Amino acid sequence: QVQLQQSGPGLVEPSQTLSLTCAISGDSVSSNGPAWNWFRQSPSRGLEWLGRTYYRSKWYSNYALSVKSRIIINPDTGKNQVSLQLSSVTPDDTAVYYCARMPVVTHYSGMDVWGQGTTVTVSS
Amino acid sequence: QSVLTQPPSVSAAPGQKVTISCSGSSFNIGNNYVSWYQQLPGTAPKLLIYENNKRPSGIPDRFSGSKSDTSATLGVTGLQTGDEADYYCGTWDNSLNAAVFGFGTKVTVL
Numbered sequence: 239q240v241q242l243q244q245s246g247p248g249l250v251e252p253s254q255t256l257s258l259t260c261a262i263s264g265d266s267v268s269s270n271g272p273a274w275n276w277f278r279q280s281p282s283r284g285l286e287w288l289g290r291t292y293y294r295s296k297w298y299s300n301y302a303l304s305v306k307s308r309i310i311i312n313p314d315t316g317k318n319q320v321s322l323q324l325s326s327v328t329p330d331d332t333a334v335y336y337c338a339r340m341p342v343v344t345h346y347s348g349m350d351v352w353g354q355g356t357t358v359t360v361s362s
Numbered sequence: 363q364s365v366l367t368q369p370p371s372v373s374a375a376p377g378q379k380v381t382i383s384c385s386g387s388s389f390n391i392g393n394n395y396v397s398w399y400q401q402l403p404g405t406a407p408k409l410l411i412y413e414n415n416k417r418p419s420g421i422p423d424r425f426s427g428s429k430s431d432t433s434a435t436l437g438v439t440g441l442q443t444g445d446e447a448d449y450y451c452g453t454w455d456n457s458l459n460a461a462v463f464g465f466g467t468k469v470t471v472l
Contacts, residue, residue: 275461284364284463284464284465284466285407285450285452285463285466286463287460287461287462287463290461300459300460302458302460303458303460336406336407338406338407345394345395345454346394346395346397346452346453346454346461347395347397347412347413348395348397348399348409348411348412348413348452349397349399349407349409349452350409350412350418352406352407352408353406354406355405355406
């Protein structure tokens with residue numbers, strides 16, 4: 239079955255770039271079905287969608303307006319993983335970050351597989 | 363505040379039924395499928411319902427979903443202590459071009 243394994247640092251200094259990866263097993267990051275999403279969750283923001291990437295003959299990405307100027311979600315076909323980079327972080331970016339798969343991108347079908355979550359604290 | 367509105371909490375005795383509402387607009391629920399998630403403390407969300415009323419393999423039929431116009435409802439029958447969790451609704455918002463979620467509803471089994 240499909241599994242997502244997240245990795246990355248749990249502590250990031252203010253103004254630096256948060257970087258996380260999500261390794262995919264049981265599916266391919268470049269298959270023509272799913273979209274690969276990143277979320278975060280905090281008591282103040284709840285569950286917040288950050289963005290996604292997917293392949294349809296070429297790569298597409300779209301991002302939440304709240305982070306659009308600071309976020310990049312990239313596929314890595316060689317390692318079959320997807321990465322999240324969030325730049326210029328502040329303590330307000332402290333949250334648990336999740337990657338998740340949406341099995342089809344033709345319509346909203348829900349996120350059927352989730353990573354285990356990574357707690358990221360922004361602090362000096 | 364969230365784009366989708368859920369009650370903060372609901373409760374019922376073991377064996378009883380709870381329903382959780384999720385209210386949105388024509389930009390989101392009114393024109394897209396709704397999904398529901400269960401989140402136990404310290405774990406990732408788990409998909410309970412997709413495409414308004416479908417259950418993934420392994421999800422018991424005690425969980426049900428429905429949608430009408432710009433609102434959706436999750437029902438849980440035969441409530442068990444293991445159902446104590448936070449429940450979230452989610453959908454796509456066409457004006458934001460983004461996935462959106464409610465702030466979650468805490469289910470307590472009395």
